Amino acid sequence: MGLDDAVYRLLKKRVGDAQITRNPEDRVCYSYDAAPGQSFMPDAVVFPESEAQVADIMRLAWEKRIPVIPRGSGSGMTGGAVPVQGGLVMAMTRMNRILDIDTDNFIASVEPGVxxxxxxxxxxxxxxxxxxxxxxxxxxxxxGNVGECAGGPRAVKYGVTRDYVLGLGAVMPNGDIIHTGVCTAKGVAGYDLTRLIVGSEGTLAIVTRITLRLLPKPAYVATMAVCFDDMGKAARTVSGIMRRAVIPRCVEYLDEASLALVRNQLQSDLPDQTRALLILELDGDETLVKSQTEQIRAFCLQSGALDIRMATDPVQAAAIWQARKALSPTLYQIASQKLNEDIVVPISKIPDMVSHIQTLQQESGLTIVSFGHAGDGNIHCNIMYDKTDAAQVKQAHNAVDKLFAATLALGGTITGEHGVGLTKKGYLSWEIGEKEQAIMKQIKAVFDPRQILNPGKIFS
Amino acid sequence: MGLDDAVYRLLKKRVGDAQITRNPEDRVCYSYDAAPGQSFMPDAVVFPESEAQVADIMRLAWEKRIPVIPRGSGSGMTGGAVPVQGGLVMAMTRMNRILDIDTDNFIASVEPGVxxxxxxxxxxxxxxxxxxxxxxxxxxxxxGNVGECAGGPRAVKYGVTRDYVLGLGAVMPNGDIIHTGVCTAKGVAGYDLTRLIVGSEGTLAIVTRITLRLLPKPAYVATMAVCFDDMGKAARTVSGIMRRAVIPRCVEYLDEASLALVRNQLQSDLPDQTRALLILELDGDETLVKSQTEQIRAFCLQSGALDIRMATDPVQAAAIWQARKALSPTLYQIASQKLNEDIVVPISKIPDMVSHIQTLQQESGLTIVSFGHAGDGNIHCNIMYDKTDAAQVKQAHNAVDKLFAATLALGGTITGEHGVGLTKKGYLSWEIGEKEQAIMKQIKAVFDPRQILNPGKIFS
Structure with a gap:
């Protein structure tokens, strides 16, 4: 049946003119996300403003068997928000209210578009x-963070999105509204539907309300940039830092190619010989953090650091992070296309993985830029290539194959935080066995027997 | 078909004489757990020594449709390990090897019987x-901790079992061996089967191997017992402590009746007027913990504490914890039976719940003993009664009804860490809606279409 004129009119009647569009210029904006090279036109885009509207839309989509693709800001890295079978993109961006911040119980209740x-x-x-x-x-x-179980640099000390989601409101593919989890610190009544939906990449239900656990704000934060003349040295230093009793809140690394891209944004003259950078951040009690910072400084110098630059104020710290956060989009300065993989290896295997990536670069003849959350072994490895050059395209995909094989051989995983989405679908079987995938597919069928919610993703 | 002589002989052939029994004196030991008053005889008890044996047993159980009840030490509080339909109890206690403690990556790999x-x-x-x-x-x-998603006093700061399980080996009801999760800090490939199995109370799969995340051991621990002349005052102090930026690792409370039971074990003369006790524990850097302890001491005194006893050495701290941990079994000194409920309310609602419990005690005429993990709002409420007195039995169950109604009205949950098992089955619908339960039942059917694994629990 699909999203034809008649269905579009029905949808429009339910939500009103201002909340739906099928203009080509609008649709093209929702045809892609941050996964390079993946673009599929939706038939329409809808902007619900309440849980009731989401349910109303889903009841119609269910009846008419229309694919629905929930979407946040479209910043996902694996094509999770791309409408591979057309259908209706449901942009959650207008449901962006922070409903409550409960300072007595350290809990927030928010809509998904925040x-x-x-x-x-x-x-x-x-x-x-x-x-x-x-x-x-x-x-x-x-x-989107809930859908992908997003991580980021602070996961080293604080864990990932999953660790902060206490409960969810969600709309099932058939339009039923469900509530999972609790709004208390603990709760074990029934199966853990909350964490089943977290990280399910919008394939099980559309999240409409999120109850989050909060922590007290750390009193003090120290940020430092540690320079090395060799990536291997930096990697070994990370392994060493992570074996110590003090867990920094962030342990990021930038390899030489990454550094070249953002060097001038760091507001600090790094030594000329710098070929790798660690960004370390500690937080907590000011006196304690200062003494821990001294210990880590000393350890870094012992491990062969060229220089250590402490951020002396929040502005300087922000500049370091801005440079780090700008890396991913900046990569297109190197080549027209990238394959961006967020592998994870055990922390002690980071030096092995770094040397493996160097070998891969030499063998493939491609530029491979790597940076990421070294503190939890989560490496963002970007294989850069010219998308108009067929030989390079082949080499790049070949390099990804080798990268994933090496990752799994080291006891790692093919995705630490980006999800499988569309771009890693072909590799899922490298990591997840047939029996386990069969269970996942049956769980998908429990939630979505008509397979209308974000079809064509993960394993479908 | 069930576990008749022929099936017993087949089982015995698979595992050998030393790993299975159906002697009545053995079976009676596996007919109950720590849930008072729940006892059902199994037909046999098997003691697997490897994952392969678990799989082998399950293939036979699957074929013959025999109920199988996985069991650790039987210390569960809700009858989760009780064979309500007879069948085969699978005691995991012989699979008790710590397979690996990886000090580089802060990860342990263990068998379930540890x-x-x-x-x-x-x-x-x-x-x-x-x-x-x-x-x-x-x-x-x-x-057992994985099955129930166990918590305990340190959950205030550190979270529960779920937060430490990275991956699982497990045997499906049909005998298939599956592997879930990762052995790295992060991982999001496919649906989160790991956390679906954690807390599923042995109804989805039999866990045979557990990969756990570890932390560095805290350098210093300070333990203190804080005396109050009034439970309400103690409860308000907890709410106050939890609003501060310092999160203690434990915030336990004992009401007057609890205190009476273990007072002589505390190795400390408490002031005569003491009617409620808080046990607070902080950990971390020694200097910092000492200064935080001072702040919390001052706050407790401001809040009306009679006295504060610091444990001056680990022996004294251990005595305090031993007294606290002995509470649950000691309760039978008060009455022949208890209904032991582990409700959770938002931390700010603890004073309301404490006053509600006091009213309940007056109304019911029963002794109600409460203690527990006040820092996360998790109250162990024990309604004591004479099991031979029909009127008391009725009053006790009536009091549980009122307790749960009040808990849910305050935004809480009926179980923070004990699970639903057998004893809370009748209340599950008070908290979990029909639609959500329907999803859970379908997930159960995905794992266990023959309904042989721990039948009669949670919602089945």
């Missing part, structure tokens, strides 16, 4: 803290 | 830390 950076600001203004902070936090939505 | 206190000792000897510490840690198994 921008993560806005959530940070709102809770921090009340002395609270929401740790997950993906690089795209200035634009990405909390609903 | 006693939690043994795990604590083993990792602490290597400078690491596994936070979850249920009151039964000296006897309970890590597999």
């Amino acid at each position: 921008i993560v950076a806005d959530l940070h600001t709102a809770v921090e203004n009340k002395g609270l803290f929401y740790p997950p902070d993906p690089a795209s936090s200035a634009v990405c939505t909390i609903g | 006693i939690v206190a043994d795990l604590h000792t083993a990792v602490e000897n290597k400078g690491l830390f596994y936070p979850p510490d249920p009151a039964s840690s000296a006897v309970c198994t890590i597999g």
Whole structure:
């Protein structure tokens, strides 16, 4: 049946003119996300403003078997928000209210369209803290973070989105509204539907309300940039830091190619021989953080650091992070296309993985830029190529194959925080066995027997 | 078909004489757990020693449609390990090896039968830390903790079992062996089967191997007992403590009746007027913990504490915890039976709940003993009664009804860490809606279409 004129009119009747469009110029904006090279036109885009509207739309989509693709800001890296079978993109961006910040119980209740950076600001203004902070936090939505189980640099100490979601309101593919989890610190009544929906990449239900656990805002933060003349040295230093009793809140690394891209944004003259950079951040009690910072400084110098630049004020710290966060989009200065993979290896295997990536670069003849969350072994590996050059395209995909094989051989995973979406579908079987995938597919069928919600993703 | 002589002989052939029994004196030991008054005889008890054996047993059980009830030490509080339909109890206690403690990556790999206190000792000897510490840690198994998503006093700061399980090996009801999750800090490939199995109370799969995240062992721990002349005052102090930026690792409370039971074990003369006790514990850097302890002491005194007793050495701290942990079994000194409920309310509602429990005590004429993890709003409320007195039995169940109604009205949950099992089945619908339960039942059917694994629990 699909989204034909008749169905479009029905949808329009339900939500009103201002909340739906099928103009080509609008649709093209919702045909892609941050996954390079993936673009499919939706038949229409709808902008619900309430849970009841989401349910109303889904009842119609269910009846008419229309694919529905929930979407936040479209900053996902694996094509999770791309309408591969056309249908209706449901942009959640207008459901962007912070409903409550409960300072007595350290809990927030929010709609999915809230921008993560806005959530940070709102809770921090009340002395609270929401740790997950993906690089795209200035634009990405909390609903998208829930869909992908987003991580970011602070996961080293604080964990990922999953660790902060206490409960959800969600709309099922058939339009039923469900509530999962609790609004208390603990709760184990029945199966954990909350964490089943977190990270399900918009394939099980459309999240309409999120209850989040918050922490007290750390009293003090110290940010430093540590320079090395060799990436291997930096990687070994990370392994060493992570074996110590002090867990920094962030342990990021930038390889030489990454550094070249953002060097001038760091507001600090790095030594000329710098070929790799670690960004370390500690938080907590001021006196303690200062003494821990000294210990880590000493350890870095012992491990062969060329120089250590402490951010002396929040502006300088912000500049370091801005440079780090700008990396992903800046990569297109190197080549017209990238394959961006967020592999994870055990922390002690980071030096092995770094040397493997160097070999891969030499073998493929392609530029491979790597940076990421070294503290939890989560490496963003970007294989750059010219998309008009067939040989390079082939080499790039070949390099990804080798990268994933090496990752899995080291006991790692093919995706730490970006999800499988569209771009890693072909690799899922490398990591997840047939039996386990069969269970996942049956769970999908429990939620969505008509397979209308974000079809063509993960394993479908 | 069931577990008749022929099937018993087949089972015995698979595992050998030393790993199976149907002697009545053995079976009676596996007919009950720590849930008072729930006892059902199994037809046989099997003691697998490897994952392959578990799979082998399950293939036969599947074929013959025999109920199988996985069991750790039987210390569960809701009848989760009780064979309500007879069948085969699978005692996991012989699969009790700590397979690996990886000090580079802060990860442990263990079999389900490992006693939690043994795990604590083993990792602490290597400078690491596994936070979850249920009151039964000296006897309970890590597999049981995974099944129930156990919590314990340190959950205030460190979270519950779910937050430490990275991956699982498990055997499906049909005998298939599956592997879920990762052995890295992050991982989002496919649906989160790991956390779906955690807390599923042995109804989805039999856990055979657990990969756990560990932390560095805290450098210093301060334990204190804070005396109040009034439970309401103690409850308001908890709410006040939890609004501060310092999160203690434990915030436990004992009401007057609890205190009476264990007062002589505390190795400390409490002031005569003491009617309620808080046990507070902080951990971390020694200097910082000492200064935080001072702040919290001052706050407690301001809030009307009679006296504060600091544990001056680990022996004294251990005595305080031993007294606290002994509470649950000691309760039978008061009456022959208890209904033990582990409700959770938002932290700010603890004073309301405490006053509600006092009213309930007056109305019912029964002794109600309450204690528990006040820092996360998780109250263990024990309604004591004479099981031979029909009027008291009725009053007790009536009091539970009122307790749960009040808990849910305050935004809480009927179970923070004990699970639903058998004893809370009748109340599940008070908290979980029909649609959500329908999803859970369908997920159960995905894993266990023949309904042989721990039947008659949660909602079945």
